[in-house]
Amino acid sequence: MVQIGSYSINADQLKFGLTSLVGIYIFQGVARFVTKWIQVRRRFRNATDMPQPPHHWLLGHLLVMADIVQSLPLDVHPHVHLPFLFEKYNLKDKGVMYLDLWPVGTSMVVISDPNMAYQVAQGYSLPKAERELDPVLTPLSGPGNMVSISGPKWKFWRTIFNPGFAVQHLMTLVPGIVKDCENFCQVMEEKAKQGKVINLEKHTTCLTIDIIGRVVLDTELNTQFKPHPLVEAFKSQISWLAPANSYNPWLIWHPLRPLVFWWNQRIMRGILGGMLDQRFRQRNLNGTSTKKSKPIIDLALETYLKEKDGKVDTMDEEFRTNAITQMLVFVFAGHDTTSSTICYIFHRLSQNPDKMARAREELDNIFGTDLDNAATLLRKEPQLLNKMVYCTAIIREILRMYPPASSVRFGEPGFYMKDPKTGALYPTEELMVWIASLPIHVNDNYWKDPREFRPERWLEEDIPKDAWRPFERGTRSCIGQELALIETKVIMALTLRRFDIEAQRQPNAANGLGEVCGEHVYQVLAGSAKPKGGMPSIIKLAPRVI
Ligand code: HEM
Secondary structure, eight states, rough: EEEETEEEHHHHHHHHHHHHHHHHHHHHHHHHHHHHHHHHHHHTTTTTSOOOOBBTTTTTTTTHHHHHHHHSTTOOOOOHHHHHHHTTOOOOTTTTEEEEEEETTTTTEEEOOHHHHIIIIIISSSOOOOHHHHHHHHHHHHHTTTTTHHHHHHHHHHHHHHHGGGHHHHHHHHHHHHHHHHHHHHHHHHHHHTTTTEHHHHHHHHHHHHHHHHHHOOOOOOTTTTOOOOHHHHHHHTSSSSOOTOOOHHHHHHHHHHHHHHHHHHHHHHHHHHHHHHHHHHHHOOOOOOOSSSOHHHHHHHHHHHTTSSSSSSSSHHHHHHHHHHHHHHHHHHHHHHHHHHHHHHHHHHOHHHHHHHHHHHHHHHOOOTHHHHHHHHHGGGGGGOHHHHHHHHHHHHHSSSOOOEEEEEEEEEEEOTTTTTOEEEOOSSSSEEEHHHHHHHHHHTHHHHHOTTTHHEEEEEOOOOOOOOOOOTTTOOOTTHHHHHHHHHHHHHHHHEEEEEOOOOOOOOOOTOOOOSSOOOEEESSEEEEGGGGGEEEOOTTTOO
8 A cells, every 4th residue: 555645545556557657658659659650751742842752651762762772882871872862763953852761860851953052051041950960969079069059159159260260370370280291191101111001091080180189279189190088089989979871779779878978078078178278277377379370279268368358267167168069079070071081082093193193293383393392382381282273173073072071951931942943942841951962063964974083174164153062151161161171282282292092992881782883982971971991092102202
């Protein structure tokens, strides 16, 4: 007998009551699930204004998706599927494709038309799809990170960091970037002498992490020579992210994942917090530094101190927590996108000796034929990077063919995209809006021979308006795009003439397929879109270095 206030109930009544409660709870859950299922399927089935592949009354587009997934190597990045879907279901001319993937994925609209991408990112900036971004970005940087938030909070942080990413400022940081690239050359030379297959992406990642550490935190992380606890915790975090291409429940809901995430966050935030506090103490003691090249962390603190009218004894806890989050997001967003771009540059040039020769000739003309001169000259005159016209065309072409990131937004009631050719209106309400860039970048309505690597197109042809968007466009475009271009050019200036790098073939994916449009190091999902297997490569000294 159990006494509750003035009531008493026996064990059987209690059991009955609890079972009924659980039953009602489960019934409500199932009813909600089924209702949502019916609503979503109905919306897609009855829609005449939502161009889409054939829709199944029960499974939506899950069968269509399963079909396309099977027709490509199983491990490709999800954005690789999209151009094939547009092509197969004749949706390229529509410029949009609606996909009903509920309950496995979010219902969405994907864009392959530059003008409609303009409408959602530049004409009007739809808010970020925070719910879809957070599972990746929260473990890596924390809640409230600049990539996934929208509104006034995002504006506050973007305004604080914008000056640090302006070209004029970044040019002052080139000497430091050159130093990291010299370290890279040293490591690559050793690897070339060993003649073994190396994981190229691992080395370019260490390089870009060193650069981001220097530019943002003014710290020599030196990961090219020895592991750094910040970076090790970061890599562990990436390796523990829930896999997007797996349906294995053990991998999706690994019970240890929250614990690992918490532990790594503790390490990363501890290290960055320490760095931030130290800079804050120094700034408070020394006032505003007159040093010409300032790391981004100092510029942020300067803005903060200015807002507080000069000296303050302690940093606002909210500012501190959020500043650490943004530093972490810079470390994440600032390294793996650039590192995979560098890998693909080497890869495509090794397959196209004529283009490699043209790039080397350009570098000889700018920096002279003595290879050691490039570093010395760049330290003195960073503006020489602006003369690397053909190399810039190569970077643009690689980013067109292998965009490492893209933008996911969330639609709004009453916000429609308008087909510029037909005037048809396409709804966005309650849908994820994916500006995936790849389906735009390889859409032959806008690009000639889109699957061909032809840097010359950037010098000789008209590039369609808004059709190149690897950094996205509009207010939410990449804050680090100038940094990415500068560092990639410095790396090219110092390495292209020194090394020949050749990507090696790897075992096929689980379904026996090993290529996408003839590419064997296609993009896979690993935080962002990265070359398969880290692009294992043989590296040799270029003939003129031997
Ligand atoms: C080749 C290199 C890079 C590519 C292709 C790239 C691409 C992108 C893209 C497509 C976005 C928009 C993402 C979205 O809408 O969700 C973005 C945003 C962002 N990127 Fe990059 N990125 C690169 C390098 C960098 C670097 C070096 C940094 C340095 C810190 C960086 C920091 C950021 C940040 C903080 C944002 C969010 C900006 C905002 O919403 O205000 N990125 N990037």
